[in-house]
Amino acid sequence: MATAASVGSALDELATAAGGAAVEAGEGDAVAGVRPRYVATPGSTDEAAAVLRVAAARGLQVVVRGRGTALHWGVPPRGVDLVVGTERLDQVVEHVAGDLVCVVDAGTTIDALNAEAGRHGQQLALDQPVPGSSVAGAMATTRSGPRRLLYGTPRDLVLGITMVRPDGVVAKAGGKVVKNVAGYDIAKLLGGAYGTLGLVTRLVVRLHPLPPESRWMRSTLPLPEAASAALALTGSQLAPSAVEVRREAGADEADVLVLLEGTQRGVAARSDAAAGLLGQEAQVADVATADLARIDAEPADVVVKVAVPLTGVTAVLAAARDVEQGQQVRCRVQGSGGSGVLMAVLSGESVADVAAAVERLRAAATGGSAVVLQAPDDVRAHVDSWGPVGGLDLMRRVKDEFDPDHRFAPGRFVGGI
Numbered sequence: 001m002a003t004a005a006s007v008g009s010a011l012d013e014l015a016t017a018a019g020g021a022a023v024e025a026g027e028g029d030a031v032a033g034v035r036p037r038y039v040a041t042p043g044s045t046d047e048a049a050a051v052l053r054v055a056a057a058r059g060l061q062v063v064v065r066g067r068g069t070a071l072h073w074g075v076p077p078r079g080v081d082l083v084v085g086t087e088r089l090d091q092v093v094e095h096v097a098g099d100l101v102c103v104v105d106a107g108t109t110i111d112a113l114n115a116e117a118g119r120h121g122q123q124l125a126l127d128q129p130v131p132g133s134s135v136a137g138a139m140a141t142t143r144s145g146p147r148r149l150l151y152g153t154p155r156d157l158v159l160g161i162t163m164v165r166p167d168g169v170v171a172k173a174g175g176k177v178v179k180n181v182a183g184y185d186i187a188k189l190l191g192g193a194y195g196t197l198g199l200v201t202r203l204v205v206r207l208h209p210l211p212p213e214s215r216w217m218r219s220t221l222p223l224p225e226a227a228s229a230a231l232a233l234t235g236s237q238l239a240p241s242a243v244e245v246r247r248e249a250g251a252d253e254a255d256v257l258v259l260l261e262g263t264q265r266g267v268a269a270r271s272d273a274a275a276g277l278l279g280q281e282a283q284v285a286d287v288a289t290a291d292l293a294r295i296d297a298e299p300a301d302v303v304v305k306v307a308v309p310l311t312g313v314t315a316v317l318a319a320a321r322d323v324e325q326g327q328q329v330r331c332r333v334q335g336s337g338g339s340g341v342l343m344a345v346l347s348g349e350s351v352a353d354v355a356a357a358v359e360r361l362r363a364a365a366t367g368g369s370a371v372v373l374q375a376p377d378d379v380r381a382h383v384d385s386w387g388p389v390g391g392l393d394l395m396r397r398v399k400d401e402f403d404p405d406h407r408f409a410p411g412r413f414v415g416g417i
């Protein structure tokens with residue numbers, strides 16, 4: 001039982017380690033409803049290592065916080081004593097414009113990085129479903145938006161990392177070149193790990209040039225035609241930067257949107273060809289990529305990330321309509337028809353109907369997956385958040401290697417890892 005004295009001394013030790021930046025946690029520091037005792041915000045990799053050494057010595061359960069834009073997403077941790085915030089790790093360390101590479105501290109927001117890169121006509125080509133996120137937060141959740149089709153996901157854009165292991169040891173992986181080192185790509189392993197293997201303090205990211213011209217084109221088509229048009233656009237020689245499908249709740253149609261980027265003349269020529277694939281309804285769409293990337297979900301909504309082979313998009317759109325038939329459920333779908341990664345936002349009064357809708361979407365995700373990212377507790381109690389996951393034994397062994405005491409984000413990951 002933590003006594004006032006031990007709390008005091010733990011907090012003192014954390015504060016000493018974090019250059020004075022450690023406090024008792026407040027309501028707002030809860031992680032998916034689980035309240036920690038302390039918050040420490042180290043300002044360097046050395047301070048982060050010192051903080052994690054204190055946490056290891058005291059057996060504290062730790063959750064890493066990026067900018068906290070979606071810390072409530074995912075399965076709640078079994079427990080958390082210490083939240084390690086990265087908001088003081090916010091420097092753009094080095095921008096090597098000639099190599100299209102940038103070294104950045106983990107807590108730097110994508111917006112701040114792009115403000116710097118933009119001065120040199122470059123960008124970290126990552127869309128933000130939840131605005132305001134940190135670079136490491138995006139990597140830790142491998143979240144992506146429309147332009148993942150051309151530029152890839154955070155895993156593809158991270159070339160190197162500096163991390164602190166749960167025992168406080170600093171480790172580096174990768175470097176400043178696209179294919180940097182022989183051996184296991186540890187940087188990619190931490191992509192999508194949700195902070196369960198350690199704390200990333202610094203990243204090397206790959207940048208892309210800002211396109212001189214970009215244009216969205218849109219068409220509204222019946223569901224099956226919409227999926228076919230998305231497939232045709234993705235398989236075409238148009239090299240689209242994004243192919244999105246969006247179905248509003250209750251609709252028998254969906255919008256298909258294609259993003260073309262490049263020179264003015266190139267975009268104009270490709271727009272005509274794209275219009276051919278989008279059908280008579282095709283027109284230039286006055287939309288912002290950031291708006292299309294954003295996932296608008298109320299706290300009571302259920303957000304399901306559905307990943308399918310490209311030909312599986314048809315079934316997901318049909319399932320979205322089916323779950324509304326005779327049920328108290330509404331299902332909106334948005335996402336990359338070109339990558340087969342879609343977000344379904346479910347809303348409804350009946351927990352049973354919403355839970356059944358999750359299973360219906362999962363059944364439609366043949367050869368893919370359907371993961372519940374956000375859900376109120378009563379729904380989460382009735383659904384399997386992750387669904388079937390292969391390779392769990394190997395993942396458990398990886399976890400045991402990185403975090404033998406299972407103190408990092410305990411229970412938040414697949415298989416209850």
Ligand SMILES: Cc1cc2nc3c(=O)[nH]c(=O)nc-3n(C[C@H](O)[C@H](O)[C@H](O)COP(=O)(O)OP(=O)(O)OC[C@H]3O[C@@H](n4cnc5c(N)ncnc54)[C@H](O)[C@@H]3O)c2cc1C
Pocket residue numbers: 063064065066067068069070071072073074075086106107128129130131132133134135136137138139140141142143144194195196198199200201305373409
């Ligand atoms: C469990 C979960 C799953 C998500 N899945 C998706 C998705 O599939 N698609 C999507 O568009 N958005 C997803 N999001 C939302 C996405 O994370 C946010 O859009 C945004 O990227 C979060 O950035 P942030 O800086 O606010 O991080 P936070 O919300 O603070 O943290 C997000 C996650 O990243 C981890 N993390 C943050 N910083 C570090 C670091 N320096 N080192 C190690 N781990 C770190 C946290 O522990 C947490 O698990 C998910 C969020 C969570 C929590």
